[in-house]
Amino acid sequence: xxxxxxxxxxxxxxxxxxxxxxxxxxxxxxxxxxxxxxxxxxxxxxxxxxxxxxxxxxxxxxxxxxxxxxxxxxxxxxxxxxxxxxxxxxxxxxxxxxxxxxxxxxxxx
Amino acid sequence: xxxxxxxxxxxxxxxxxxxxxxxxxxxxxxxxxxxxxxxxxxxxxxxxxxxxxxxxxxxxxxxxxxxxxxxxxxxxxxxxxxxxxxxxxxxxxxxxxxxxxxxxxxxxxxxxxxxxxxxxxxxxxxxxxxxxxxxxxxxxxxxxxxxxxxxxxxxxxxxxxxxxxxxxxxxxxxxxxxxxxxxxxxxxxxxxxxxxxxxxxxxxxxxxxxxxxxxxxxxxxxxxxxxxxxxxxxxxxxxxxxxxxxxxxxxxxxxxxxxxxxxxxxxxxxxxxxxxxxxxxxxxxxxxxxxxxxxxxxxxxxxxxxxxxxxxxxxxxxxxxxxxxxxxxxxxxxxxxxxxxxxxxxxxxxxxxxxxxxxxxxxxxxxxxxxxxxxxxxxxxxxxxxxxxxxxxxxxxxxxxxxxxxxxxxxxxxxxxxxxxxxxxxxxxxxxxxxxxxxxxxxxxxxxxxxxxxxxxxxxxxxxxxxxxxxxxxxxxxxxxxxxxxxxxxxxxxxxxxxxxxxxxxxxxxxxxxxxxxxxxxxxxxxxxxxxxxxxxxxxxxxxxxxxxxxxxxxxxxxxxxxxxxxxxxxxxxxxxxxxxxxxxxxxxxxxxxxxxxxxxxxxxxxxxxxxxxxxxxxxxxxxxxxxxxxxxxxxxxxxxxxxxxxxxxxxxxxxxxxxxxxxxxxxxxxxxxxxxxxxxxxxxxxxxxxxxxxxxxxxxxxxxxxxxxxxxxxxxxxxxxxxxxxxxxxxxxxxxxxxxxxxxxxxxxxxx
Numbered sequence: 001x002x003x004x005x006x007x008x009x010x011x012x013x014x015x016x017x018x019x020x021x022x023x024x025x026x027x028x029x030x031x032x033x034x035x036x037x038x039x040x041x042x043x044x045x046x047x048x049x050x051x052x053x054x055x056x057x058x059x060x061x062x063x064x065x066x067x068x069x070x071x072x073x074x075x076x077x078x079x080x081x082x083x084x085x086x087x088x089x090x091x092x093x094x095x096x097x098x099x100x101x102x103x104x105x106x107x108x109x
Numbered sequence: 110x111x112x113x114x115x116x117x118x119x120x121x122x123x124x125x126x127x128x129x130x131x132x133x134x135x136x137x138x139x140x141x142x143x144x145x146x147x148x149x150x151x152x153x154x155x156x157x158x159x160x161x162x163x164x165x166x167x168x169x170x171x172x173x174x175x176x177x178x179x180x181x182x183x184x185x186x187x188x189x190x191x192x193x194x195x196x197x198x199x200x201x202x203x204x205x206x207x208x209x210x211x212x213x214x215x216x217x218x219x220x221x222x223x224x225x226x227x228x229x230x231x232x233x234x235x236x237x238x239x240x241x242x243x244x245x246x247x248x249x250x251x252x253x254x255x256x257x258x259x260x261x262x263x264x265x266x267x268x269x270x271x272x273x274x275x276x277x278x279x280x281x282x283x284x285x286x287x288x289x290x291x292x293x294x295x296x297x298x299x300x301x302x303x304x305x306x307x308x309x310x311x312x313x314x315x316x317x318x319x320x321x322x323x324x325x326x327x328x329x330x331x332x333x334x335x336x337x338x339x340x341x342x343x344x345x346x347x348x349x350x351x352x353x354x355x356x357x358x359x360x361x362x363x364x365x366x367x368x369x370x371x372x373x374x375x376x377x378x379x380x381x382x383x384x385x386x387x388x389x390x391x392x393x394x395x396x397x398x399x400x401x402x403x404x405x406x407x408x409x410x411x412x413x414x415x416x417x418x419x420x421x422x423x424x425x426x427x428x429x430x431x432x433x434x435x436x437x438x439x440x441x442x443x444x445x446x447x448x449x450x451x452x453x454x455x456x457x458x459x460x461x462x463x464x465x466x467x468x469x470x471x472x473x474x475x476x477x478x479x480x481x482x483x484x485x486x487x488x489x490x491x492x493x494x495x496x497x498x499x500x501x502x503x504x505x506x507x508x509x510x511x512x513x514x515x516x517x518x519x520x521x522x523x524x525x526x527x528x529x530x531x532x533x534x535x536x537x538x539x540x541x542x543x544x545x546x547x548x549x550x551x552x553x554x555x556x557x558x559x560x561x562x563x564x565x566x567x568x569x570x571x572x573x574x575x576x577x578x579x580x581x582x583x584x585x586x587x588x589x590x591x592x593x594x595x596x597x598x599x600x601x602x603x604x605x606x607x608x609x610x611x612x613x614x615x616x617x618x619x620x621x622x623x624x625x626x627x628x629x630x631x632x633x634x635x636x637x638x639x640x641x642x643x644x645x646x647x648x649x650x651x652x653x654x655x656x657x658x659x660x661x662x663x664x665x666x667x668x669x670x671x672x673x674x675x676x677x678x679x680x681x682x683x684x685x686x687x688x689x690x691x692x693x694x695x696x697x698x699x700x701x702x703x704x705x706x707x708x709x710x711x712x713x714x715x716x717x718x719x720x721x722x723x724x725x726x727x728x729x730x731x732x733x734x735x736x737x738x739x740x741x742x743x744x745x746x747x748x749x750x751x752x753x754x755x756x757x758x759x760x761x762x763x764x765x766x767x768x769x770x771x772x773x774x775x776x777x778x779x780x781x782x783x784x785x786x787x788x789x790x791x792x793x794x795x796x797x798x799x800x801x802x803x804x805x806x807x808x809x810x811x812x813x814x815x816x817x818x819x820x821x822x823x824x825x826x827x828x829x830x831x832x833x834x835x836x837x838x839x840x841x842x843x844x845x846x847x848x849x850x851x852x853x854x855x856x857x858x859x860x861x862x
Contacts, residue, residue, distance in 0.1 A: 003552070003676075004516040030523060030716065031783060044519040051519075054527045057113040060161045063527065064112070068513055068536070072550060075537045076513075076528065078112070087524070094525055 009045035011038045015103035028091035043098040052094045063090055116473040117570055118534035119143050120181060120465045121563035124481035127500060127662045128597045131454045135481050136446035137463055140184035147465040150176050151450065154460035156584040157569035158577035163750035164584040164836040168569055175450050186540040189339030190438035191324035192390045194400035196317050199376060200227060203314060207354040208238050209275030209363050210347035211413035215551035217266050218244035222340040223325040225347055227318055230337060231328030233257050234315040238276040240266065246287045248276030250308045253315060258308030260285035264300045271413045275359040283310035288356040292413060322347060323434035339436035341551040345412040346430050349377040366427045370395045382426035385409045386658055386687050405440040405557045407433040409686035411679060420681050423689040435549040439542030441561040458485040458595035460580060462568050480568035485594035490611035492592035493856050497615055500599045501623035501654055504664045506575055507564040509544035510535045511675050523716035523785050529572055531565040545666040546675045554676035559663035578833055579618040582645060585835040589849060601631040602656045609635040614855040619646040619829045623654045633705060639819035641855035647829040648710040648759035650702040653695050655687040667692025671791045696791060704768030707813040708761035708827040711792050714802060716785030718757025718830045720747025721777035721812055731862040732774045732814055735850050739843045745777050746844040749834030755844050760810035761827035773815035780809035820860025824851050
């Protein structure tokens, strides 16, 4: 038995650091500053239950947002109203969703 | 389901055997729960990866009598391992009895589970010892009229804690009793308790029902019984006695490794430590109630009496008298074959698949594949070059679902996980059986993987790792008009050096990670006898595995305390059940990959890939021929279909202390990997800052060459992403150029410099 702990990421996110939001928005694939790396790790290290994922509709062209159920055998929840034409657009959208969920502050486009 | 795009899962299947020579036969076993008819086309796979950043999907339809429309039906998958002991008079004639064993439950309290039974659900007849849905020990008896009596222990068992358990039935009085005794009854762990109940006296047991360990019969197909209520966990030294024994007396029967076979009360004493590699269970009692195992549960696991004296079951089998059963074990779907392909003698060897297509009115167009391989005829090798298909790697990764179950994937990838239709299917249909990277529902690692089940990631259009990447090389060989034969790594295991001897040069592909001793020895002997080996991947020759001695296309992996491991085995369970050999890393077994191929695994880098810079040795006359047509200052492979570089995903480095040969030339290195490059655990001894690829020069991919005995040689690229750079700029690039220089020289009979 050797499993990852979904609750082990605890770096505190400073909601006032909108410069980091802008840095991510400019270059979602990085490379990122050290501070943004830590923020991204905090955002990305979450339980499979409810985790955002992309589902490929057309390889390299179109993706739909989904959420993992966190339970074996249960289907992935597809959010069919959220589709993307680029991975960068998807990364940005999920960044905003997670940032708001963790800080309570929405990011306006 | 309508999602847009292509439906790759509404029909699935598997090929048996997985690899065949021209002139041989392959049977296709298919199932669909939504389609009634599909169009079948056999295709040869030139590139199975639809990613537009690479060569794109290239499948060559083959003329075959099996092509055309075919009716298909639904064939269920029934998971769960168990041992089945055929019915005997001694079992039917039983009156009073006691049944007991040591037990290590791993998933109690989730559903009813059976420990030992001679029972059929349809008639509610027989007896069964198990755990009820809330984790209480239970002995139930039924007379087939619908009346079922059961004794239930007062306290639920604890997961992953050993107990002695027993249940008895007194035919004279109808008394039922269960007892459970915790073996470590302190610090809150004691679950010792018992339960009594009154059942009917003088019950008669049903005819023709097998005794089953770790499950019970539904009542269907009793010759090869359908089973239900499978047990998760270990069962150690089960015993069946023909009398009502007190718990102390029954425990003494279970404690003994060799119960007195002449004991008139002893009806069965199964010893799971006999022939651990095999598929039968042996009874030491005079009744010889031997049985067969179903769905290959894990053997060679520690029993209740294991105390650390031995870590190898061969040294002290008596401490390894347990089997770890899982309700989701799946080694063979047992589906009927839909059709058989006679592979024509004139078909070229290669990667093949049958395409199964349909256009349902209420869903996306269906295009699903079943992969198989045609190896070159042993008696008629045609080319001087052979590629080695990594069956073991494909099996080890077959149906990996861990990124949906564990937390780390998104951090590792530095980006959102992108799931395919295959992933959606796997998330919802765990019954197809997972990969050796996954854990069972009870948290234990998947140790065994076989091919008699649909493998979603070993076919065209599958997720890109391994299979798809390997076909980039096939595409390149075809593009360059380089003739090649095909052998499989399982051939190396079963036939040894003979599988490679006909060839002047062999290529191992993007990820030959899983190697048995036999496979390694064949390759090593080949290299020492003038053979030329191009190792075109990363993380190769890493885990030590075994193929099953009797079952084709079935491997076993044991992960222990080092290596990049997504689970860690229990203490004392690092030795392979299939052979007794130590599992784990080859590096821990005295054979670091550096000794065989010059480089060995050092890091993962899934966020971006890099190029290699030429080193002074690349201008040495012994190596300069490789770089003909490539500028002295050119970066090699600073492009590619996987994250923009030829050095990426999993990468290897040279290290003389691990065996890189003194005669080796380190000709190029990708040593600016970035912070996404994380070293393998065996690459550092103490924790400190600066381990990642941005700061750590040991996180790198090395390109090496060395000559071997008798004019042979080895060329290694040390990166999984390497082959995905070959098609860049319409194959006009320096990775392709370098490869062409090497393969043409390696095919030249003149001794290598």
